[in-house]
Each structure stands twice: as structure tokens, then as C-alpha cells.
Amino acid sequence: GGRLRLEIGETLDIGQHQGRELIALDDALQELAAVDPRRARVVELRFFGGLSVKETAEVVHVSGDTVMRDWQVARAWLRKEIARHT
Numbered sequence: 001g002g003r004l005r006l007e008i009g010e011t012l013d014i015g016q017h018q019g020r021e022l023i024a025l026d027d028a029l030q031e032l033a034a035v036d037p038r039r040a041r042v043v044e045l046r047f048f049g050g051l052s053v054k055e056t057a058e059v060v061h062v063s064g065d066t067v068m069r070d071w072q073v074a075r076a077w078l079r080k081e082i083a084r085h086t
Contacts, residue, residue: 024085025078027085028078028085032077032081038070039070040074043074043075045059046067053067053068
């Protein structure tokens with residue numbers, strides 16, 4: 001997707017618009033964690049951790065199919081919440 005990869009030591013220059021989006025993402029992810037901790041964990045592992053579906057399934061102790069369902073539902077939920085906050 002639209003992931004940003006940085007090597008350790010690189011500086012991240014976040015513009016005002018991107019900063020608002022990151023704050024909205026963090027807020028939405030915290031809200032998701034309150035209502036569905038597993039789906040929030042799947043997002044953290046896949047998006048921020050860069051884990052594959054298989055790796056995420058092993059960490060969360062569910063099937064790959066469950067990870068994919070959680071990933072799809074969580075992404076849709078986060079998009080809706082981020083749009084509401086920005």
C-alpha cells in the first residue's frame with residue numbers, strides 16, 4: 001500500500017497535512033483497540049511491523065484467513081474514522 005519505509009537514522013519530515021492524518025490514524029487505532037483489540041493488533045503488526053499474513057497469524061494465534069478478514073474490516077473501519085476526524 002502507501003507505506004513509507006525509512007532506514008534507521010533517516011529524518012522523517014512530516015508536513016502539517018500528514019501530521020493531522022497521522023494523529024487521526026493514531027486516534028482511530030486507539031479507538032479500534034478499545035472495541036476490538038485483535039483487529040487493532042493485526043493492523044499494528046501488518047502496517048507498522050510489516051509482517052506477512054502468515055507471520056501475523058502466528059503472532060496472534062489465528063488462521064491466515066482470520067487475519068485477512070480482520071485486516072480488511074479494520075482498514076475499512078480506520079478509513080471511515082480517519083475521514084471523520086480530518
